[in-house]
Ligand SMILES: [Ca+2]
Ligand SMILES: [Ca+2]
């Protein structure tokens with residue numbers, strides 16, 4: 001091994017991993033994986049071994065990088081070797097790969113320098129996880145050849161993004177780790193926000209370049225294709241590309257009240273974080289004709305949740321989920337370019353048809369005469 005070997009993950013300066021540190025590690029792994037969920041890339045906490053990491057030639061198609069959560073220089077929150085995969089890589093050299101100074105980021109949250117954070121509060125804790133996971137994704141982005149996303153008004157070369165609502169901020173993953181309480185959406189960027197410095201680099205095109213020779217070689221994860229809604233279990237999917245949408249069919253054999261509860265990204269302490277802002281449509285299938293759009297719904301920008309309730313008759317339907325922009329074109333909006341990632345749909349169906357009426361016949365013993373009462377429960 002060459003390069004400085006990393007030291008063990010630590011936030012509190014106490015040897016060993018506290019329950020809190022273990023929770024942070026698990027949540028950071030889940031959210032980092034979320035940022036790469038559109039791509040044919042696995043984020044794992046299991047060491048894939050030297051051959052699994054090393055790209056020995058441009059024909060080797062099993063390779064990767066290692067993110068070590070370890071102190072750096074006391075100033076940086078993360079560093080990443082630029083263009084790791086386009087020239088082969090040597091995972092036995094710790095200088096190539098990525099480092100995230102988790103302790104330094106943790107101290108930014110707990111020192112009071114950026115406001116008062118209470119890490120027992122779900123939103124504040126989620127923001128810490130988001131900062132750590134964004135930094136990991138950012139350094140992996142450098143490994144893939146991505147440059148910084150800055151803004152012309154800030155000479156640092158980094159952009160920290162902006163609030164799109166009181167609870168949700170948008171920021172480019174290749175910007176800087178904005179220590180805030182609202183950092184709910186971190187996205188890959190094509191530099192289309194106002195006054196962007198890096199307008200020439202299409203992050204998604206770079207990451208997924210599978211051209212011959214020394215390109216990154218990661219494509220998009222395969223699309224699910226058509227699916228069906230489950231009314232007994234969670235239905236899950238991924239928005240892989242800017243134009244992707246997923247249709248989930250369902251059939252009603254009787255009139256019913258249907259409810260869909262959607263969430264995007266990763267749930268951390270009860271709140272959602274990730275890259276995907278989304279819409280959902282309910283369509284009725286019409287055989288031999290044009291399908292009918294019954295409703296178009298946008299996720300709540302604060303919570304990244306979406307609830308739909310409808311009463312529908314007998315028929316064939318589908319729920320469509322797709323990535324969405326938010327107030328794109330306004331100063332604080334974003335397009336659907338990188339509204340990508342995972343989502344879940346919890347669906348429920350309750351029959352709206354009255355239960356069969358109970359007919360009680362009290363016979364008086366004489367044919368043709370009777371009292372008929374109908375009960376409806
Ligand atoms: Ca510790
Ligand atoms: Ca290999």
Ligand SMILES: [Ca+2]
Nearest residue numbers: 238239240246
């Ligand atoms: Ca999809």
Ligand SMILES: [Zn+2]
Nearest residue numbers: 138139142148
């Ligand atoms: Zn950087």
